Amino acid sequence: MDSQNHVFVDGAIVIQHNSIIAIGKSIDILTQFTSISHQLIDLRGQILLPGLINTHVHTSQQLARGIADDVDLLTWLHDRIWPYESNMTEEDSFISTLLCGIELIHSGVTCFAEAGGQHVSGMASAVEVLGLRACLAESIMDYGEGLPASWAARTTDECIKSQKDLFMKHHNTADGRIKVWLGIRQIMNSTDRLLTETRDTAKELETGIHMHIAEIPYENQLIVETRGVDNGTVTYLEKIKFLQNNLLAAHTVWVNEKEIDCLAKAGVKVSHCPAAAMRMLGFSPIKEMLSAGVCVSLGTDGAPSNNRMSIVDEMYLASLINKGREVFSTGTTNPTALPAETILRMATINGAKSALWDKEIGSLEVGKKADIVVINPSSWSMMPIHDCFCAPRLIPRDMCHFTSNKYKHFQPCLLHEN
Numbered sequence: 395m396d397s398q399n400h401v402f403v404d405g406a407i408v409i410q411h412n413s414i415i416a417i418g419k420s421i422d423i424l425t426q427f428t429s430i431s432h433q434l435i436d437l438r439g440q441i442l443l444p445g446l447i448n449t450h451v452h453t454s455q456q457l458a459r460g461i462a463d464d465v466d467l468l469t470w471l472h473d474r475i476w477p478y479e480s481n482m483t484e485e486d487s488f489i490s491t492l493l494c495g496i497e498l499i500h501s502g503v504t505c506f507a508e509a510g511g512q513h514v515s516g517m518a519s520a521v522e523v524l525g526l527r528a529c530l531a532e533s534i535m536d537y538g539e540g541l542p543a544s545w546a547a548r549t550t551d552e553c554i555k556s557q558k559d560l561f562m563k564h565h566n567t568a569d570g571r572i573k574v575w576l577g578i579r580q581i582m583n584s585t586d587r588l589l590t591e592t593r594d595t596a597k598e599l600e601t602g603i604h605m606h607i608a609e610i611p612y613e614n615q616l617i618v619e620t621r622g623v624d625n626g627t628v629t630y631l632e633k634i635k636f637l638q639n640n641l642l643a644a645h646t647v648w649v650n651e652k653e654i655d656c657l658a659k660a661g662v663k664v665s666h667c668p669a670a671a672m673r674m675l676g677f678s679p680i681k682e683m684l685s686a687g688v689c690v691s692l693g694t695d696g697a698p699s700n701n702r703m704s705i706v707d708e709m710y711l712a713s714l715i716n717k718g719r720e721v722f723s724t725g726t727t728n729p730t731a732l733p734a735e736t737i738l739r740m741a742t743i744n745g746a747k748s749a750l751w752d753k754e755i756g757s758l759e760v761g762k763k764a765d766i767v768v769i770n771p772s773s774w775s776m777m778p779i780h781d782c783f784c785a786p787r788l789i790p791r792d793m794c795h796f797t798s799n800k801y802k803h804f805q806p807c808l809l810h811e812n
């Protein structure tokens with residue numbers, strides 16, 4: 395994964411400390427680095443990818459898997475999830491984040507963006523132990539329907555102060571693996587002052603904002619009725635200059651063409667969570683957003699909106715449901731909608747851009763952090779292997795320099811033996 399989608403068949407990567415210092419064909423790399431002392435890790439026959447990035451996770455909700463199946467979004471929030479979340483202790487958040495992180499790691503995730511949850515200090519302690527990177531955010535609401543009593547008592551000033559304190563305490567901790575962002579849970583529970591002060595505070599702290607945007611038609615209707623705009627949330631956020639390139643917009647399902655242009659022009663990033671969207675929200679115009687130049691990445695959402703926390707499942711779903719949506723909306727098939735290369739970019743470099751971390755992660759290039767996942771394609775569900783974006787092609791034995799005399803201490807890889 396780099397700007398040209400290079401695939402190095404028989405590749406090698408040199409890592410010094412925690413950064414990539416060389417990448418290319420292994421014959422070139424091994425010749426170049428013969429004199430330095432190094433430890434070789436033999437991964438022949440396997441696939442190396444940048445660590446996958448999940449850009450919409452609710453660590454607090456991991457212990458709530460299964461408490462809100464088959465209900466509409468407002469019932470899900472007001473009657474099931476918020477009463478649960480508002481009763482969490484810091485220790486609950488620590489345990490919930492640990493469990494969530496283990497499931498993320500299991501699907502190849504090395505970095506995630508928290509959508510806004512309870513007890514950032516508990517999350518941060520767990521992330522420290524897990525070894526992941528994370529953009530953590532607090533769940534922030536200061537107004538509107540459905541709030542549990544303890545949350546309804548919170549003032550706008552308290553919401554901003556609490557996040558500033560968390561930023562000072564945890565930002566750039568765990569050897570730089572933890573960033574602290576600002577959260578806006580959703581517009582229906584935010585005053586105008588909370589929105590504009592969040593925008594200004596994020597600018598002042600040079601950090602990001604994570605917010606659920608345009609999730610259901612009711613949200614847009616409410617904004618039209620109460621805030622004097624002719625469409626919905628995105629139109630209103632554009633009006634108050636909230637749309638900026640540090641905004642990560644989750645879901646963003648109910649948006650029109652004009653609003654997609656606004657998102658693209660402002661450099662807003664979108665986290666597409668296909669499983670959660672199919673459960674409660676609808677089909678987001680992802681192909682249109684990508685065509686307009688919006689940076690779209692992938693997220694699982696929380697355990698009770700998905701019941702799974704696998705970013706690989708979301709990659710699979712994103713490819714299929716966006717092809718299916720094309721058939722439904724245009725009356726004809728379009729097999730090129732969201733091809734495999736695009737999906738891989740969404741789960742890696744677009745994820746890094748969404749997390750405002752693309753200078754350091756999201757691709758395997760010299761100078762970037764060595765956040766790498768290794769895929770073993772020699773399992774029954776991945777054989778045979780024909781396409782390098784699904785799995786690498788088999789290499790004829792005479793092209794494999796590992797079997798030459800110079801490197802005869804290596805065993806021939808299993809693929810060749812077979």
Ligand SMILES: [Zn+2]
Pocket residue numbers: 450452509606644695696
């Ligand atoms: Zn969410």
